Amino acid sequence: MCTVEKRGRVYLITLTSAGEHRLGPALISALRSAVASVRASPGGGALVLAAEGKYFSNGFDQAWARTVPYQLHISMRGAFRGLVADLLALPMPTVAAVTGHAAAAGCVLALAHDSVVMRASRGFLYMSEVNAGLMMADFFGELLRQKVPDAAARRDMVLRGDKMTAAEGVRRGVVDAAVDGGVDDVVAAAVAAAEGLAARGWDGEVVAEIRKAMWPALWGKVKDYGADAAAARARL
Template sequence: MLDILLHDGDIHEIRMARGPVNALDIGLVEALREAIVGAPANGARGIVLSGAQGMFSAGVDVPALLQRDRAGVRDFWNAFFALCGALATSPVPTVAAITGHSPAGGAVISLFCDYRVMAHGVYKIGLNEVQVGLSVPEPIQFAMRRILGGYRTERLLVAGAMVDAEQAHAIGLVDELATVEQVVTRATLWLADLMKLPPKAMLRTREIARADLVAVWGDTSNLLDPGFIDDFFAEETQGVLLALVARLKAKH
C-alpha cells in the first residue's frame, strides 16, 4: 500500500502504491498518516509524498465509501482530516511530488504540503468534488484560499474545475513542473536546498509562516461538520456517486 524510499540528506519518500490508481480508502489514508507522523522520529528531515507515474492519486475510493454506513463514512472523513492535519503540522518540510493526475482527494492532500512539483503535459489537478455531488468543507476551502486567494479559489471550487498542469502552475496551485520521470527528483532537490540553510532559523520561520494553517488544522477531532455527512447521504449526492461508480465499472 505504501513504499518508503530513502534519499540523500535524510529525505524520506512516502510513495502511494495501492493499485491501480491509488484510490484513497481508509486503509491507505491511515497508513499515510502513520508514515508522515513517524518519519521524523525515524530520522527524516524532509518528506516527499509521491504516487505512481501518471497517477498521483485518483482521490477518494468512492465505491468503497458507498459501502460504509453513516458511522463508517464519518470514520473515513475523520481519518482523512487527520491525514491532512498530520501534513499541516509536520515538524519537517513536505513536498507533494504530483506524479500524474490528481483529482479531488489527491489535490486536497497536496494543499497541505510546503511545496508542490507536478508532472507537466496531459495531467490534470483540481478539487472536482462538486462535479460528483459533494460540497467542499470550509477547512479545505481555507487551505486552498491560503495558496490561491479567495476569488480564484471560489471560482475553481464552485465549478469543480480540473486544470491542466501548465494552468495549475500559472495560477500557483503547483510551484514547479517537471517531466513525469523527474518529479520526485525535483522534489528531493528542493528539499535538499532547503536543508542547506541554517536549520533552526529555517524551521522557526516555517513555523511562523504556517501558524495560520496549524490554527485551523492542528486539532482535527471536531473539524468535520456533521452537515457534510448528512449531505453525503442526500439523494442528489448518492445518485451522482452511484452513477459515477456505474460508469467506472462500464470501463472495465
C-alpha cells in the same frame, strides 16, 4: 500501499501500484503511519510525497463509501483531516510530487504540502465535488482559500469544476514548478527541491509552528484530529 525511503536528507513516501490511490481508511492509515515514522526518524530534513502510475490520488474511495454505514464515512473524513494535521505539524519542509491526476481529496492532499512540483505533460489538479454532486468538507474550503491565491482560479476550481494543468498552476501561483518528462523526473525534481530546503538547516519545530501560524484558520479546523492531539488525549 506506500513505501518510505531516504534519499540524502529527504524522506520519500511513495503511493505504490498503478491504481488510482483512492483515499480509503487503509490508505489514509498507511500514510499517517508513514508520516509518523518520518517524524520519529533521525536525520531527516524534508519530506516528499509521490505516487506511482497515472494518478497521484483520485480522491476518497467512493466505491468503499457506498457499501458502509454513514458513520464510517465520518470516520474516514476525520482520519483524512488528521492526515492534513499531521502534515501541517511535521517539523520539516514538505513537497508534493504530483506525478499524475490529483482530484478532490487527492488535490487537497497535494496542496497540504508546503510546495508542489507537478508533471507538465500529464495530470491536473481538480476539485470534482460540484460535478459529482458531493458536499465539500469545511477544511477543504479553508485549505483552498489559503493555497489557491487567485480568487478567480479558486472559483473556477470549486464552483465550475475546472481542471488545472501544471502550466496553469504555475501561472496562478498554485504550483511551484512544472517538470517535463515522466514520473521519475518529477520525483527527482521534487527531491532536489526538498534537498535544497533541507540544506537550509532550519529548526524543524520552528518550521511547524510558523506553518500553523501562517494558516491559523486551517490549523484550527484540523488540529484536534492530528497525531499530536491524539497523543495528548491518551495521556489524560
